[in-house]
Amino acid sequence: MNEKEENIMPSKKVTIVAHFCDYANENTNNRFNYLASMLYRKGYDVELITSSFCHRDKKQRTECVDGFQTYKTTLLYEPSYKKNVSLRRLFVSHKVLARNLKSYLEKNEKPDLIYCAFPSIDVAKITSEYATNNTIPFVVDIQDLWPEAFQMAFNVPIISNMIFKPMNKAADSIYSSANEIIAVSQAYVDRALAVAKRDVRGHAVYLGTDLQEFDEFAKKEYMGLPSKKKGEKWIAYCGTLGKSYDLISVIDALDMLKREAPKLVVMGDGPRRKEFEDYARKKQVSCIFTGKLVYAEMCSLLKQCDMTVNPIVGDSVASIINKHADYAASGLPVINTQQSSEYCQLVINFNMGVNCINGDSNDIALKIRQILSDEALANAMGKNARKCAEEKFNRMYTYREIVKVIEEYL
Numbered sequence: 247m248n249e250k251e252e253n254i255m256p257s258k259k260v261t262i263v264a265h266f267c268d269y270a271n272e273n274t275n276n277r278f279n280y281l282a283s284m285l286y287r288k289g290y291d292v293e294l295i296t297s298s299f300c301h302r303d304k305k306q307r308t309e310c311v312d313g314f315q316t317y318k319t320t321l322l323y324e325p326s327y328k329k330n331v332s333l334r335r336l337f338v339s340h341k342v343l344a345r346n347l348k349s350y351l352e353k354n355e356k357p358d359l360i361y362c363a364f365p366s367i368d369v370a371k372i373t374s375e376y377a378t379n380n381t382i383p384f385v386v387d388i389q390d391l392w393p394e395a396f397q398m399a400f401n402v403p404i405i406s407n408m409i410f411k412p413m414n415k416a417a418d419s420i421y422s423s424a425n426e427i428i429a430v431s432q433a434y435v436d437r438a439l440a441v442a443k444r445d446v447r448g449h450a451v452y453l454g455t456d457l458q459e460f461d462e463f464a465k466k467e468y469m470g471l472p473s474k475k476k477g478e479k480w481i482a483y484c485g486t487l488g489k490s491y492d493l494i495s496v497i498d499a500l501d502m503l504k505r506e507a508p509k510l511v512v513m514g515d516g517p518r519r520k521e522f523e524d525y526a527r528k529k530q531v532s533c534i535f536t537g538k539l540v541y542a543e544m545c546s547l548l549k550q551c552d553m554t555v556n557p558i559v560g561d562s563v564a565s566i567i568n569k570h571a572d573y574a575a576s577g578l579p580v581i582n583t584q585q586s587s588e589y590c591q592l593v594i595n596f597n598m599g600v601n602c603i604n605g606d607s608n609d610i611a612l613k614i615r616q617i618l619s620d621e622a623l624a625n626a627m628g629k630n631a632r633k634c635a636e637e638k639f640n641r642m643y644t645y646r647e648i649v650k651v652i653e654e655y656l
């Protein structure tokens with residue numbers, strides 16, 4: 247896997263700029279490391295540029311020295327911040343990183359193509375301007391909608407408009423400068439194409455997972471993980487515990503299911519963790535909060551569960567997100583409250599779970615009880631979820647579309 251494929255023409259240079267990117271050896275499921283590896287194995291000279299500050303762990307990191315990587319990774323300094331939604335993050339940390347990126351790009355060899363993650367806005371804006379000024383093909387990969395996601399979390403009349411109007415203009419500028427638009431959902435593609443060049447193509451390529459790797463991790467047992475007792479039913483939640491996620495409605499639903507007594511297994515951490523823990527304790531609902539797990543541990547624990555829950559708040563602009571791929575890979579039915587029409591339609595088309603009324607704990611309880619009481623239905627939905635993973639989220643195959651787009655410019 248680490249050796250380049252043979253019979254490749256002299257290498258062209260591809261620079262991947264991804265602000266929020268884990269290291270290849272940090273044992274997470276990351277799109278840009280995977281793409282970098284795919285391109286490297288095809289013989290390209292690949293450099294992945296990211297931040298010195300790990301957004302996920304909120305700590306500075308140093309260069310990777312374990313020999314794990316085969317392509318070049320460059321860390322550029324970004325000042326630390328404590329909160330995801332903060333003025334320091336937007337107006338200090340991101341802007342310092344953008345300035346450092348501009349300096350770095352101008353001092354180094356020009357690549358043959360730049361592939362840039364969006365967000366952040368500041369980093370993507372510098373990258374798009376550099377590509378335009380140097381006539382370098384520029385491909386943007388939209389992971390989230392900014393500033394829309396921030397507007398949901400920080401909605402203060404007048405002040406919000408003053409902050410976010412320039413950011414929205416900058417986002418439009420980035421989209422309009424792209425030669426190709428990749429995004430993690432069709433909804434994000436449509437947002438960008440609305441302001442993009444007339445002849446630009448859009449490609450929706452979902453955030454995927456490596457199913458072979460997932461299955462290998464799922465088979466293993468890891469020290470320190472909770473043990474499931476015979477007869478227990480576990481409902482899994484994986485991901486951040488922040489403002490976009492509504493575990494309160496899920497806990498309320500489980501409070502109505504004391505006879506069935508399913509246990510909520512929460513894998514992740516975030517600013518609302520204590521709130522959720524306290525609320526579960528108050529309601530006397532059985533919950534396990536594991537905190538952050540490495541990806542392998544999450545796969546193993548997820549596979550022990552009986553169903554998954556996707557509880558996104560009603561005003562979220564999120565569409566297809568990381569947990570959708572892992573949920574589907576687990577082969578478990580999903581309880582979905584997210585209002586994204588794209589994801590709701592996936593649930594319906596594959597019959598891999600149930601869509602619930604957003605924020606309605608009664609409806610959530612009803613749907614959980616429906617699946618818990620019908621083993622045949624649960625098994626069928628689980629098989630359908632795995633089929634969805636194989637068709638829509640298997641990045642070994644789906645990410646080839648991204649590579650194909652890149653190669654058209656090399």
